[in-house]
Amino acid sequence: MFDKDKSRYISKGVKHKISPFIYLMLWEMIEDMETGEKDCLQVFDLKLSEEEEGLQEIIHTQEKYNNSMKFYTNFGVNAKVYVIDTGESETMFLEGEL
Secondary structure: OOOOOEEEEOOOOHHHHHOOOHHHHHHHHHHHHOOOOOOOOOEEEEOOOOOOOEEEEEEEEOOEEEEEEEEEEEOOEEEEEEEOOOOOEEEEOOOOOO
């Protein structure tokens, strides 16, 4: 699952709502996972801090994996993003898009 040599696609929602900096970081988080096996579905919760302006948090999960990171950005967003590996390609989309 999740081989960077496969074709990768993003939905129109991801393209319009999430900055390239952030969605490229999501792909990189999948590549850098330290787990024995990657599930075909990866889930990302993107949250902007209410206390600190510009602080973006990304929570990455799959069935038996959990990782998070925080960083400052001018392009933060609140969203839930899914990435699915169909075996032939990988597609990133927003919650409710498909």
